[in-house]
């Protein structure tokens with residue numbers, strides 16, 4: 001769509017907010033009300049935006065779920081008119097020199113776990129988590145967007161059966177190991193992707209990150225080689241040891257298993273400040289401030305303070321030198 005063109009005779013297209021594999025998102029103003037909106041269009045009419053709006057209609061009303069006002073089709077596009085949100089974590093991260101402090105990452109992870117718990121409670125897995133999909137919205141809340149690759153893992157009340165030989169979906173950088181090897185994605189894969197996101201928010205990048213934008217099979221294979229063999233302490237350098245536990249926990253989840261979101265939130269909340277982060281730098285990140293609120297959690301999230309299932313408990317060797325903490 002062209003800037004300054006009219007969409008549906010009602011919305012003035014102002015600028016492109018972002019585009020990706022499934023569509024383009026524009027900032028637009030409604031001519032009568034002068035209110036701003038985000039409009040996602042799927043030019044090729046592959047049906048992704050239509051499917052995404054169906055997922056979003058189901059998820060409406062949840063904290064951190066973008067409001068959808070209208071979805072439909074024109075001769076050229078399938079479209080969805082949404083609430084206009086702020087910048088993505090990846091954009092803020094770039095603006096701030098490429099890395100977030102622990103003070104910023106902790107509330108991001110806690111809120112992200114609530115988002116995943118919420119969408120999973122509707123039987124939906126996102127399957128394409130990355131910092132670009134988390135947008136800052138009203139009250140500094142984190143919104144999880146882009147359900148173009150989302151799928152149901154509960155169908156007619158039953159968890160889908162284990163399935164291998166599936167095509168890989170999402171992005172190779174944050175993909176779970178099981179996604180790499182073609183196992184159908186379920187809740188555990190979103191959790192593993194979030195764990196890799198935690199490391200990349202802290203360190204600015206992941207060791208297997210490739211500059212090529214092409215999502216080729218060679219790229220997926222190269223990423224897998226590193227991801228599946230790297231020592232987790234090496235991967236989580238400069239991060240708290242809890243990040244290692246987070247990844248280990250995610251990788252140990254079973255195909256059908258419901259993640260213990262509350263255990264993960266407690267793990268993250270329990271992180272002590274890392275040594276050597278200057279206070280002024282932390283304060284300068286206020287633009288990326290995401291509230292660490294005990295926002296409304298779904299009932300199922302409010303589980304008692306039970307320990308994680310014992311088989312999942314991970315013992316981290318205490319001698320690792322980079323587990324630096326403020327005394």
Ligand SMILES: Nc1ncnc2c1ncn2[C@@H]1O[C@H](COP(=O)(O)OP(=O)(O)OP(=O)(O)O)[C@@H](O)[C@H]1O
Nearest residue numbers: 017018019020021022023025038083084085132146
């Ligand atoms: N409601 C919104 N308000 C403001 N910006 C938005 C909104 N929705 C999406 N965007 C912006 O547009 C970008 C692309 O949106 P989205 O991820 O939904 O499209 P996509 O084509 O599926 O992208 P990709 O293929 O990269 O995942 C987002 O990263 C974000 O910057």
